[in-house]
Amino acid sequence: MSLGPHAAFIVAAYSAAIVILVTLIGWIALDYRAQYRILADLDKRGVKRRSRNK
Amino acid sequence: MMPLIDLANPTRFLSLAARALPWLAVATLAAFVIGIAMAFNAPDDYQQGATVKIMFLHVPAAWLAMACWVMMSVAALGTLVWRHPLADVAAKAAAPIGAALTLLCLVTGSLWGRPMWGTYWVWDARLTSVLVLFLLYLGVIALYWTAEDPNRGARGAAILILVGAINLPIIKFSVDWWNTLHQPASVIRLGGTAIDPTLLYPLLVMALAFFLLFFTLHLAATRNEILRRRVRSMRIMQAQRA
Numbered sequence: 001m002s003l004g005p006h007a008a009f010i011v012a013a014y015s016a017a018i019v020i021l022v023t024l025i026g027w028i029a030l031d032y033r034a035q036y037r038i039l040a041d042l043d044k045r046g047v048k049r050r051s052r053n054k
Numbered sequence: 055m056m057p058l059i060d061l062a063n064p065t066r067f068l069s070l071a072a073r074a075l076p077w078l079a080v081a082t083l084a085a086f087v088i089g090i091a092m093a094f095n096a097p098d099d100y101q102q103g104a105t106v107k108i109m110f111l112h113v114p115a116a117w118l119a120m121a122c123w124v125m126m127s128v129a130a131l132g133t134l135v136w137r138h139p140l141a142d143v144a145a146k147a148a149a150p151i152g153a154a155l156t157l158l159c160l161v162t163g164s165l166w167g168r169p170m171w172g173t174y175w176v177w178d179a180r181l182t183s184v185l186v187l188f189l190l191y192l193g194v195i196a197l198y199w200t201a202e203d204p205n206r207g208a209r210g211a212a213i214l215i216l217v218g219a220i221n222l223p224i225i226k227f228s229v230d231w232w233n234t235l236h237q238p239a240s241v242i243r244l245g246g247t248a249i250d251p252t253l254l255y256p257l258l259v260m261a262l263a264f265f266l267l268f269f270t271l272h273l274a275a276t277r278n279e280i281l282r283r284r285v286r287s288m289r290i291m292q293a294q295r296a
Contacts, residue, residue, distance in 0.1 A: 035281035
């Protein structure tokens, strides 16, 4: 498959898409792990949510 | 079957998100694999040659960038009118995803413009109004993340979102109202699509893939935001006890 004389622009566009989307997915995944870890730590130290204290 | 209103309960929402996310991730990946395979097997455009392949990224990113703001506008109404806490969570979770898709639209558009128009950027109405959309996304993110009082931040962001919605028809009709370098609408327009089916079908599959990606990431980001608010309330309780 030939991408013609403007192949560099096509490759750059798809590379940019990979970088932007992987960064976004990675940030959301890392954020989840961080929040989950903080919640587990608070839970271990005996801090409970109001609704779970009842 | 779970009633729709149950989704407004954060605990039920978290349980549903945990069950739905793996399936949505697989569906998104499958749609992207099929879409990219179709895009790279599609014929070249008679005028634009192989650069038409950039369209399969640029157009879905542009559609989702605008659709995300529409969704945030509905959520902003939920925050201001009904004061529903999950409405604010949904808008805050969507803003970075919308910003990333708008950035992708701008970058791919610029890389498509250079070989076709001879320039990466021109201050015409379509390009400028999409840049304004990107700046509005950054403004909303800044309001959410810098407000000391989250409720005040949410109200400020909701107002900015509703005011910013004025930009959506400007983006859509900019190519009709003004003389722009950007081409007029060729898919969603009165009189039917102007694109050949050999290019239209891969475009629609890629649009489905982007829509699924948005839905998956928004669900995951909403879950994160609910957890972040739980952390905040638990830290406040911990501080009150100390």
